Amino acid sequence: MNGNYGWFLPVQASDFAPAMDRGIHIIHWAMGVIFVLWSVFFAYLLVRYRARDGHKPDRSHLPLSVSLAPDIAVLAFEVLLVVVYAVPSWNRMKRIPPSAEGSLQVEVRGEQFNWSVRYPGADGKFGKTEPRFVDFTNPFGVDEADPAGADDVVTVNELRFPVNERVLVRLTSKDVIHSFFIPEFRVKQDAVPGLAMPVWFTPTLEGDFELACAQLCGVGHAIMRADVKVTDRAAFDQWLAAKKNATLAAAPKAAVEQW
Numbered sequence: 001m002n003g004n005y006g007w008f009l010p011v012q013a014s015d016f017a018p019a020m021d022r023g024i025h026i027i028h029w030a031m032g033v034i035f036v037l038w039s040v041f042f043a044y045l046l047v048r049y050r051a052r053d054g055h056k057p058d059r060s061h062l063p064l065s066v067s068l069a070p071d072i073a074v075l076a077f078e079v080l081l082v083v084v085y086a087v088p089s090w091n092r093m094k095r096i097p098p099s100a101e102g103s104l105q106v107e108v109r110g111e112q113f114n115w116s117v118r119y120p121g122a123d124g125k126f127g128k129t130e131p132r133f134v135d136f137t138n139p140f141g142v143d144e145a146d147p148a149g150a151d152d153v154v155t156v157n158e159l160r161f162p163v164n165e166r167v168l169v170r171l172t173s174k175d176v177i178h179s180f181f182i183p184e185f186r187v188k189q190d191a192v193p194g195l196a197m198p199v200w201f202t203p204t205l206e207g208d209f210e211l212a213c214a215q216l217c218g219v220g221h222a223i224m225r226a227d228v229k230v231t232d233r234a235a236f237d238q239w240l241a242a243k244k245n246a247t248l249a250a251a252p253k254a255a256v257e258q259w
């Protein structure tokens, strides 16, 4: 997993990553150019207009249209960046969720200090849940009597996705605000108690990644993490089938217990 990180940004492992990185590059290069131009300009002014014997300050000034020109150029560039680049990207990544059909649906719930994960199973439907059924072996409170819930697969701190298939996550929190962050996917979203936030992306690279809580949420925040593995479809199906038959008692120990 350390191989995912180099000197600059981590590897690009989702369909959003290239656009996100392009935005970061454009902003940094533009700010670098502006910084250099201003620095040269200031240095020139310091030398050109330094205090000398026989020189008096000239209080006249350039016309506003000339002196404001650099600011207007920078402002125009920023407006263009927001309108042409940022807003369309934001719409695609955050504002307009894809339809549930054709997406792999996953429910992810943050709690101090674990990530509970639920896959709908072969029927593609999540079973009904009720708070009174919630316990350590049933973190979502799935109603066993509901046939749609019988094949739901629940894991703790373990996420798998098939490569090149769109994922639609239903993100919730059981207690305080957490944040679902997979750096290699360039995906980050707060999990807010009382809200079900849609999060979507398409993993484009097979490998091991990490979901880390990115919102300080209590004493165990630093260990609130989950393994994310992206594989081909066949390996994913195999894993899901194996998980269906496993009980949560055999699941990796909750992070807080490990701690």
Ligand SMILES: [Cu+2]
Binding pocket: 110, 111, 113, 177, 178, 179, 213, 214, 215, 216, 217, 221, 224
């Ligand atoms: Cu957290």
